[in-house]
Every structure is written in structure tokens, then in C-alpha cells.
Amino acid sequence: MRRTITVKRSVGFAAAALVVGTVGALSMPALASTTDSYRTAGVPSITLDFTGTNDEGAVANAVGANFGGTGRVKDTHGAVIGTAYDQCDKDSVKPTSTEAFCTGMVKLDDGDQLAFTTTFPIPNTASSYPQSFEGVITGGTRRYEGTSGEAHFVARSAGIYDLNFS
Incomplete structure (x- = not known):
């Protein structure tokens, strides 16, 4: 048919x-x-405290040396509100500072997460603080799903960073 x-x-x-x-x-x-x-959704201003939990000081001061760790995430009043994770790679080693590329994540106690990447200077002397540098917000979960923009860091001392998102 x-x-x-x-x-x-x-x-x-x-x-x-x-x-x-x-x-x-x-x-x-x-x-x-x-x-x-x-x-x-308003991303809070926070402080990342990696003192005593990051192994940067224990690794070789050479290009390609990896380090990472966890830190406490604190709100503007100093209360711990989460955990920060980072994984870094030293990309430049100079007499006055070392530069590292890092990826990081902030996991807040309520389960929300924010991820970022940055290249930042690690001063070789304590007198080099405070020091500002920028990063990129690479995403978020739940309340921060779809978040993108800039991450503004101010290194107050070795391992202590104020972090603002915009």
C-alpha cells in the first residue's frame, strides 16, 4: 500500500x-x-583564617611547589560561620615575594558554598602587610547558585584574609 x-x-x-x-x-x-x-543574593563579607592549617611554609620555595589546607571562615563580628579550603601552586619565586595560583572554596555552616580562583603574592617579610589582590568568583551553590564576579582580598597577615565579593 x-x-x-x-x-x-x-x-x-x-x-x-x-x-x-x-x-x-x-x-x-x-x-x-x-x-x-x-x-x-547578598554574598557576605568574610575573613578567611588559615593560620596553623595551611602548609605553605613547609613546602619548597620553588616554582611548582603545591600547598593547601583548610581555614576558619569568620563573619564581620569574628564568629566562625564555615570552613575554607584552598589548593595552591607556586608560580613565581622572587627575593621579596612568591606568587601562587590558588583555587578555593568557602563552605558556610548552612551548606551554601562559593568557589573562587586567584593569583596572589605571598610576602617574604611581615612588614609587607596589608596587601590587596583580586580573584574571580567561579560559582556557588544553593542561595549563591549562578554567582559570578570579583573576589577582593586583603591579606592582613600571614594566613589571614578579608574577603569581599562583588
Whole structure:
């Protein structure tokens, strides 16, 4: 038996595809507005305290030397509100400072997380503090899902960093 597709059926299929595509497109703004609401969630200013928990001082002072650790995350009043994790690689070693590339994550006690990367100077003398440098927010979870932007660091002393997001 031979079947022939008529123009009427072809148009009907195209119309159905157009309706499905239109419905899908109309539902996208709702998804986008949900994501936008995550991006506007206020990311708190925090302090990362890696004193006594980071092994930077114990590794070779050479390009390619890796170090990392965990630190306490504190709010602006000094209360511990989470844990910070970092993994770093020394990329430049000079007489006055060492530069390292780090990836890090802040895990707050409520389960929310923020991730960042940065290249930062590690002064070889205590008199080089405070020192400012920038990083990139690479993402977040839950309340901070879709978060992106800049991470502003101020190194107050060895292992202590004030961190603001924008």
C-alpha cells in the first residue's frame, strides 16, 4: 500500500512544532528570573583564617611547589560561620615575594558554598602587610547558585584574609 503525505498534514506538523517551541520559549523567562534572583543574593563579607592549617611554609620555595589546607571562615563580628579550603601552586619565586595560583572554596555552616580562583603574592617579610589582590568568583551553590564576579582580598597577615565579593 502506498501512502502520500499531503500538504495539509505537513502544515499540521509544522504548526504543532511551532506551538511546542513557543510554549518552551515562553517558559524560559521564568527560569531566567529564578536564576537572576540567585545572582542578587547578598554574598557576605568574610575573613578567611588559615593560620596553623595551611602548609605553605613547609613546602619548597620553588616554582611548582603545591600547598593547601583548610581555614576558619569568620563573619564581620569574628564568629566562625564555615570552613575554607584552598589548593595552591607556586608560580613565581622572587627575593621579596612568591606568587601562587590558588583555587578555593568557602563552605558556610548552612551548606551554601562559593568557589573562587586567584593569583596572589605571598610576602617574604611581615612588614609587607596589608596587601590587596583580586580573584574571580567561579560559582556557588544553593542561595549563591549562578554567582559570578570579583573576589577582593586583603591579606592582613600571614594566613589571614578579608574577603569581599562583588
